[in-house]
Amino acid sequence: MCVVVAKYIKDLGWIGAKNRDRNYKPLIKIKQSFRDGIERMYIYDDKTKYTEGLNEFGIAVLSAAVAVTKDEKEGASAGADESFASPDGKKVRTALLEKTLEKVLAKCIELELPGNTIVFTKEKCILLEGYFPESINKETGEVEFGDYVSKTQNIKKDEFVVRTNHGVLLPDAGYQKGTGDEKIEASRASSENRRAVVEKLMKGVKEPEDMIEALSNLDNKDPQMNPLRKSETHGKSILVTTGQIMLNPGELTLSYRNIWSDVEFDHNKLDHPSKKTSFEVVSSKKLLSLKEWLSESKGY
Numbered sequence: 001m002c003v004v005v006a007k008y009i010k011d012l013g014w015i016g017a018k019n020r021d022r023n024y025k026p027l028i029k030i031k032q033s034f035r036d037g038i039e040r041m042y043i044y045d046d047k048t049k050y051t052e053g054l055n056e057f058g059i060a061v062l063s064a065a066v067a068v069t070k071d072e073k074e075g076a077s078a079g080a081d082e083s084f085a086s087p088d089g090k091k092v093r094t095a096l097l098e099k100t101l102e103k104v105l106a107k108c109i110e111l112e113l114p115g116n117t118i119v120f121t122k123e124k125c126i127l128l129e130g131y132f133p134e135s136i137n138k139e140t141g142e143v144e145f146g147d148y149v150s151k152t153q154n155i156k157k158d159e160f161v162v163r164t165n166h167g168v169l170l171p172d173a174g175y176q177k178g179t180g181d182e183k184i185e186a187s188r189a190s191s192e193n194r195r196a197v198v199e200k201l202m203k204g205v206k207e208p209e210d211m212i213e214a215l216s217n218l219d220n221k222d223p224q225m226n227p228l229r230k231s232e233t234h235g236k237s238i239l240v241t242t243g244q245i246m247l248n249p250g251e252l253t254l255s256y257r258n259i260w261s262d263v264e265f266d267h268n269k270l271d272h273p274s275k276k277t278s279f280e281v282v283s284s285k286k287l288l289s290l291k292e293w294l295s296e297s298k299g300y
Contacts, residue, residue, distance in 0.1 A: 001187065001239050002064040003194055003215055003227050006118045006125050007160035007205055013122030013250040016062045017211045018052075021229055021239045022261075028243060030256065030265035030279050033093070040096045041254045041270075041277035043245060050089035055096045056276040058249040059104045063092070063117040064163050066131050066174035088113060101126065105152070112148040116163035116174075122250035125155040127163070131173035149173075162199045164191040186224070193225045212244055212257065212282055228259070244282060257282035 006016040027046040032039060042053025054060035065088075095107040105119045105126055117128040130150035137144050151169040155161045166188060167173030175188035201214035216228045223230050228241045244257040254277065256263065270279045 001165050001190065001194075001229070003162065003164050003198055004062045004064045004116060004118055005160065005162050005198060005202060005211060005215065006062070006120055006155065007202060007211065008125070008157040009206065009208065012208070012248065014060075014120040014125045015208050015211060015246065015248055016060055016118050016120055016125075017208075017215055017244065017246045018062045018064070019215045019227055019229075019241045020243050020245060022242045023239050025260055025262065026242055027262045027264065028256065028258075030254070030263070030270060032270055032275060032277060036097055038097050038099075039276050040093070041252070041279065042093070042096070043243075043254070043256060045086070045089070046264075048089065049085040051086075051093045052089075052245065053092075053096065053254050054247050054249055054252065054277065056252065057099050058121050058252060059096065059098070059101050060120050060247040060249045061092050061095060061104065061108070061117065062245065062247060063088070063113070063115040064165055065115050066129075066165060066167055067114045088115065109150050112150075114148070116165075116167070118161060118163070120247075120249060125161065127153045127155055127161050127169070129153075129163075129167050129169045129173060131167065131170060133172060160202050160205070162195050162202060164195040166191045190224050193220070194227045198227050208246060208248065208255075209282075212246065215244060246282060252277045253280055254278075255280040255282050 001021045003019045006014055008014050029044045029046055031044045032041050039056035042051045044051055052062055091111040091113045095104045098104045098107050101119060101121050101124055108117060108128055114131050119126050119128060128150060132148055133146035135144050149170060153169060165174045175184055175191050177188055197217055198214055201217060205211050205214055218226050218228055220226045229239060231238045231240050241259045242261040243259050246255040265279060
């Protein structure tokens with residue numbers, strides 16, 4: 001379960017951010033890839049190989065799952081099979097090999113990327129909702145998936161977008177109401193509440209750090225209802241926020257705030273003057289450049 005947001009900020013353009021929730025502690029590697037001569041900067045979950053980020057052409061992709069049952073099981077699948085690779089992560093990496101927003105979006109649809117996905121550049125933002133309709137086989141009782149369905153929406157510069165784990169353009173996607181399943185009903189309530197809280201707070205966002213603050217809200221006494229989900233007891237049945245991602249396509253920058261994850265990156269390689277993309281670290285209060293952060297923390 002996650003929250004993704006994007007808003008146009010004066011003098012900076014579209015900025016996107018995300019709370020990434022997992023039921024395991026991930027090892028996040030910050031990677032730059034130069035496949036086919038195209039530079040991409042992305043987070044890489046070493047366990048599931050899930051990916052999201054941006055490319056040298058200033059095109060960024062962030063996504064929140066709607067195939068949530070499947071998404072929650074990825075960690076277990078990866079643990080049982082070291083060769084496991086998230087198909088959605090590969091789809092994002094492949095889409096980021098394209099050179100225009102329209103082609104990245106088209107590739108996401110061609111590859112049938114599920115989820116509430118925001119594709120954006122400094123000047124343009126498009127929301128893609130996609131999913132595979134689920135049904136129960138009456139004879140076997142097994143879940144079956146129908147053909148991929150998707151819908152897009154252009155987000156205007158005087159608007160913003162917030163998505164969690166249920167569809168809005170596609171209401172049948174993600175967690176549903178009226179299922180009679182207590183866990184699903186609770187998850188839907190969480191998805192709705194997290195979206196409502198962040199939408200309210202996003203109205204006051206004027207700077208990138210305000211966006212991170214909006215995603216860090218902990219006002220609800222029920223920790224699973226907050227945008228930033230915490231738990232004193234981490235376990236397979238509890239989804240918690242493991243990190244926050246921010247993408248600034250205008251400056252070709254990926255920023256990451258560690259909440260409950262291990263993080264690996266090679267500062268000298270990522271931020272070498274020859275590179276087009278760059279990496280920054282988000283502190284608990286403000287956006288810091290890598291140099292400033294290392295100075296304050298005296299190393300990591």
